[in-house]
Amino acid sequence: MKDQPNTTSAGGALALPVPALIANAWRNPGLLLTLGLMVVVGLWPVVTRQEALRETIFTIMLSVALASSLNIMLGYTGYINFGNVVFFGLGGYVGMYLLGTYGASLWVAMLAGGVASGLLALLLGKAILRLRGSYFALATLGVSEVMRTFIGNFSPFGGPTGISLNFRVFAAYGGAKQALWLTYYVLVGLALLVVGVSYLIKISKFGLGLMANREDEDAAEVMGVITPNAKTWAYIASAIVPGMVGALVFFRKTVIEPDPAFDLQSSIETLVTVMLGGRGTVLGPVLGAAGYQGLRGFLMTNPFFQNIQLSVAGVLLLLIVLFIPLGAVGWLRARFLRLRRLLP
C-alpha cells in the first residue's frame, strides 16, 4: 500500500514536509505514469482542437478531481461521504454569487469557492465527525439535502431560480470560445494537483495516521493518533478542490440552480467512481473516472438504460462492494505484488 517510508517530519500537527515529500514523489514511477497519462489525455483535445472531445475529457477530468478528493475521506480515512456533492454545490454558489453580484474574476470566485467549502467542512466536521460508519454517511446525506433546500429558499442566492450570468462575463477572458478552452486547462491543472496531493498524503505521516484511523479507530487512538484532528483535516482537504471546481463548472455553464448543484446522483456517481477504480489508491479514482464516464456515455445513448442510469450505478456499487471491494487498482495491487510501485 505504501511504497516506502522515506520522509522525515518537521514535527507539527500535520506533519506534511512538502519539499521532502515532493522530492521523494518524483522517484515513484507509478505516480509519474499516472500524471503522465493524465497530461497526455488532457492534451489530446488541445492538439486536435476538437471541441466535442474537449467536453468529453472535461467531464472525465471533473470526475477525476471529485473522485480523488473524495478518496481522501473514503479511501484513506475510511469515512463514507454520501453527500460529497455539497462541497461542489456550495463552491459553485459562492463563486457564482461573487461573479454575478460583484463582477469578481474567475480566480477570486474559485478561491472563494474553495475556502467556503473548506470552512463548511471544518464546521460540519465539528458536528458530525464524531459519528461512526453508517451514522456519518447518513449525516452527510442529510447535510446535502438540507443545503439544497436551504439554498433553494435563500434569496441572495437566487432562491429556486438560482443565479445566472450574462454572457458578457466571458469577455474578460477573450470571449466564450477562449473561456471554454481556458477553463478546460484550469480543470486539467486542478485534476493533476489533486492527484499529486493525494499521493503526497498517502506517503506522509499524516496519511499513515489516517489509514490507521481507517483500519481501527480505537486502536489508532490508543497509539496516539489524534483522530478528531486528523479526520477534520482530511475532511477539509477533501472539500477544497470540489469547491473550486464547482465555481469553475458553473461559471462555464453561466447558470446555477439548487437541484443540479446539489444533485444526489453526482454524490453517488463519485462514490461509485472511487470504489470502481480502487479506494485508497492514487490511480484508482483516475481509472475509475475514465471507466465510469465511458460506461455512463454508453448508458445515456442506449434507449434501454437511458432512464435508469442511477439504478445501474447502484447495482454496480453493490457488485463492487460484494465481489471486488478493493476496486480495479486495489485488486491488481493485491494480486500482483510486484506491480505495486507502478500502481500507486
Next chain:
Amino acid sequence: MILQARDVSKTFGGLQALSKVSFEVPQGQILGLIGPNGAGKTTLFNCLNGVYPPTEGRVTFRGQDITGKKPYDVARMGMARTHQIVRPLNELTVRENVMVGACYGHERHGLREAARIADEVLEFVGLGERADQLASSLNVAQKKRLEMARALGARPILLLLDEVLAGLNASEVGGMVETVRKIRDQGVTIIMIEHLMHALMNVSDYVIVLDYGRLIASGTPAEVTNDPKVIEAYLGDPKMAESLMEESREESGVRSQESEVGK
C-alpha cells in the same frame, strides 16, 4: 511513582465494574494484576489509558493528573498498551503497524526514523522477516507479537500488557516472559494482566488482586499466593485455586534454590 491510582471506580449503568481501586507503581517495576474472570482488570486498564474515564477517582501518570484524558493524550505522554483481543491494522504492513506506534507515541518520530525503529522492534519480538507482509496475513500468535511490537514502537515509559501469554505453548511462554524481562531491563515500567499464574508470579515484583471490581489483596508474589482472601476468590474456579496452591509450594521451593545459587 510512575503511576498512581486513587479510589478509581467505574460504573456502567447499574453495574459497578470497579470500586475504589487504589495502587501505585514505582518506576521500573513489573506489577502483576490478577483476578478471576470479570473482576474488572481490563476495565481498570481502560480507565488508566483513557478509553473511558473513571466514574470516580484519580489517575496520576508521571506526576500529571490524567483522569479522563483521551487515549491519544495519554499515549503521547508515554503510556502504551496491548489488547486482550488483538487489533491489528489489517490493510497495513507489519512494519507500518509498528511505525504508527513510533510516529504517534511520545517520541513522535518522522517516517524514516519510525521505519528504523520498527525494524529494530520487529527483530526484538521475532517478526523481523515478516515486516513487509500485511498484518492480516499473520496467525494469531504472530498478531499478538505484533500487538506488543506496536506498543514497544512508541518507546513507552509505562506498558500495559493485557494477557500477552494467552494461547501460547509452554516454550513460547518462557520466551515471552524473557521478552517482558528484557523490556523492563530497558527501563520500561510494566503492568501485566495475566492468568498464567506461575509465569506471572515468576516475573512480577509486586502483585495486586481484583475481585468483583475491588482490590482484595496486594503484595509480593509469595504473599499474594498465600493470602486466604485470594484463594477464596478463586475457589469458584477450582483450577485456578489449584495452580495457586501449586504455585505457593513451587515458589518456596524455587526461591530457596535461587537464593543458594545467587541471582
